[in-house]
Amino acid sequence: MTNDEIKQVVTDIIADVAPDEDVTNIKPDVRLRDQLELDSMDFLDIVMELRKRHNIEVPEAEYPELASLDSCAAYLSPKFTALGK
Amino acid sequence: MPYQSGWLAVFHLSMSINSQRIVITGLGLTSPNGNTLAEYRQNLLNGVSGVQPLEVRYMGSCLAGVCDFDPLKYQKRKAVRVGTRAGSISIYCAREAVADSGLNFDELDKDRIGIYIGTTEHGNVETENEIYAISKFNYDTKYWSHYHNPRTVANNPAGEISLNLGITGPAYAIGAACAAGNMGLIHATQMLRLGEVDQAICGGVSESIHTFGIFAGFKSQGALATHKDPTKASRPFDKDRNGIVVSEGGALYTLERLEDAQARGAKIYGEIGGYCVNSDASDYVLPNPTRQAQCVRRALNAAGLTASDMHIVNTHATATPQGDIQECGALRNVFGSGCPDTNINNTKSFIGHAMGAAGALELAGNLPSFDDLVVHPTINVDNLDPECDLPGLVLNKPRKVKRVDAILNNSFGMLGINSTLIVKRFEA
Numbered sequence: 218m219t220n221d222e223i224k225q226v227v228t229d230i231i232a233d234v235a236p237d238e239d240v241t242n243i244k245p246d247v248r249l250r251d252q253l254e255l256d257s258m259d260f261l262d263i264v265m266e267l268r269k270r271h272n273i274e275v276p277e278a279e280y281p282e283l284a285s286l287d288s289c290a291a292y293l294s295p296k297f298t299a300l301g302k
Numbered sequence: 303m304p305y306q307s308g309w310l311a312v313f314h315l316s317m318s319i320n321s322q323r324i325v326i327t328g329l330g331l332t333s334p335n336g337n338t339l340a341e342y343r344q345n346l347l348n349g350v351s352g353v354q355p356l357e358v359r360y361m362g363s364c365l366a367g368v369c370d371f372d373p374l375k376y377q378k379r380k381a382v383r384v385g386t387r388a389g390s391i392s393i394y395c396a397r398e399a400v401a402d403s404g405l406n407f408d409e410l411d412k413d414r415i416g417i418y419i420g421t422t423e424h425g426n427v428e429t430e431n432e433i434y435a436i437s438k439f440n441y442d443t444k445y446w447s448h449y450h451n452p453r454t455v456a457n458n459p460a461g462e463i464s465l466n467l468g469i470t471g472p473a474y475a476i477g478a479a480c481a482a483g484n485m486g487l488i489h490a491t492q493m494l495r496l497g498e499v500d501q502a503i504c505g506g507v508s509e510s511i512h513t514f515g516i517f518a519g520f521k522s523q524g525a526l527a528t529h530k531d532p533t534k535a536s537r538p539f540d541k542d543r544n545g546i547v548v549s550e551g552g553a554l555y556t557l558e559r560l561e562d563a564q565a566r567g568a569k570i571y572g573e574i575g576g577y578c579v580n581s582d583a584s585d586y587v588l589p590n591p592t593r594q595a596q597c598v599r600r601a602l603n604a605a606g607l608t609a610s611d612m613h614i615v616n617t618h619a620t621a622t623p624q625g626d627i628q629e630c631g632a633l634r635n636v637f638g639s640g641c642p643d644t645n646i647n648n649t650k651s652f653i654g655h656a657m658g659a660a661g662a663l664e665l666a667g668n669l670p671s672f673d674d675l676v677v678h679p680t681i682n683v684d685n686l687d688p689e690c691d692l693p694g695l696v697l698n699k700p701r702k703v704k705r706v707d708a709i710l711n712n713s714f715g716m717l718g719i720n721s722t723l724i725v726k727r728f729e730a
Contacts (some may be wrong), residue, residue: 234380234382235380236379236380237378237379237380254380258384258448258449261448264449265447265448266443268444268445269439269445
């Protein structure tokens with residue numbers, strides 16, 4: 218899975234988690250919380266949806282890796298690769 | 303006590319009395335046949351049922367009362383997703399009630415507003431949903447939602463109103479089975495009289511159609527209504543009744559002390575006349591007509607009124623064979639044949655049994671009678687059960703009457719909880 222595809226995966230999840238937000242122009246290098254109304258419970262939702270939809274586990278200590286779309290891609294890429302995706 | 307001149311003493315006495323008089327100043331509702339009081343009332347007068355088929359998880363098609371209000375009128379999509387159906391119903395009704403009341407909400411002290419929401423049950427819907435969700439993951443609990451606890455706490459419906467409206471006073475639910483709708487109003491009355499709050503948002507809500515358990519439970523009990531025509535399924539007092547139609551909905555009111563309502567020139571729907579809450583202490587499920595009659599009598603005593611002063615008696619009857627007969631026995635005991643001006647009706651015949659919302663919704667359906675002097679009927683009575691043949695029953699067609707000065711509203715629930723609420727025409 219390419220980095221762009223991973224960013225799309227995360228964007229799709231955010232669209233469901235925060236349905237009032239406009240996800241069409243998320244800046245990949247800016248923290249998600251700095252450009253969207255996301256709280257800590259929403260990040261738990263993102264973690265849960267990665268688990269449900271893609272069988273990916275994100276340990277609590279590594280939640281900061283999900284700060285931006287760019288950091289999500291960098292962090293999740295090896296996990297998708299390990300799953301053969 | 304310091305000396306008071308005569309006029310001052312009278313003034314203080316008057317203020318004291320008026321601070322104990324509680325009035326209804328606003329109303330918001332969603333029912334299976336209407337999302338405003340006007341629409342709901344019109345359908346009650348036109349004989350329009352709100353019962354329809356509903357697919358229920360594990361059970362297939364059942365008959366239910368389903369509401370179609372727009373939750374996005376007052377909530378963001380995320381709040382709807384995170385919250386509960388009961389929360390959305392509560393927010394819709396509370397916002398509509400506040401708007402209807404004419405209260406200058408922005409100027410109110412939010413610490414002094416109480417939220418008292420009657421519920422039959424809460425948490426079944428959300429728990430069933432989570433169990434169903436993890437069933438897709440071999441029941442691995444790591445897929446269980448972190449929202450489960452805030453969704454299922456008993457105060458959820460009241461808390462969601464608090465969050466939505468920024469109300470910082472006491473906000474909690476009152477669990478009282480199907481007597482709960484009345485209980486919301488009764489508890490609010492008590493809190494206003496105690497001076498604990500200055501305004502109350504109160505009544506009852508139900509999300510019960512979204513839990514299969516309540517349908518399955520009534521079916522196992524032999525008390526779930528069936529009929530080839532959904533609109534005829536809820537038929538209290540009819541000989542061919544065969545059980546309950548489960549419904550969702552809500553009705554929330556703004557209550558205030560009379561002196562406050564008058565000071566701001568509020569529209570007043572009616573005045574809380576009297577009430578009683580008691581318990582059967584006799585069975586988990588079966589009603590007890592002796593205690594029901596006692597509840598009605600005590601409410602009349604509290605109101606300083608007699609049975610013959612009641613111009614509308616709204617029954618609890620749910621269309622179970624035994625329950626209807628028991629309640630009719632209780633009413634026969636209290637009202638007998640000496641109340642020629644008492645009209646008896648039933649709202650569940652239109653909307654089914656809205657559980658925690660039932661008492662509050664049923665009262666709402668009758669309040670306009672103070673103004674239009676029409677009593678809505680009990681519909682679907684094609685073959686009146688002789689054991690339910692009470693004097694004053696209003697059957698199938700509305701009845702124009704000369705006076706409506708008092709409405710008595712009965713709501714009873716499992717574990718033997720009974721509530722009777724009397725609302726009087728407001729007279730200064």
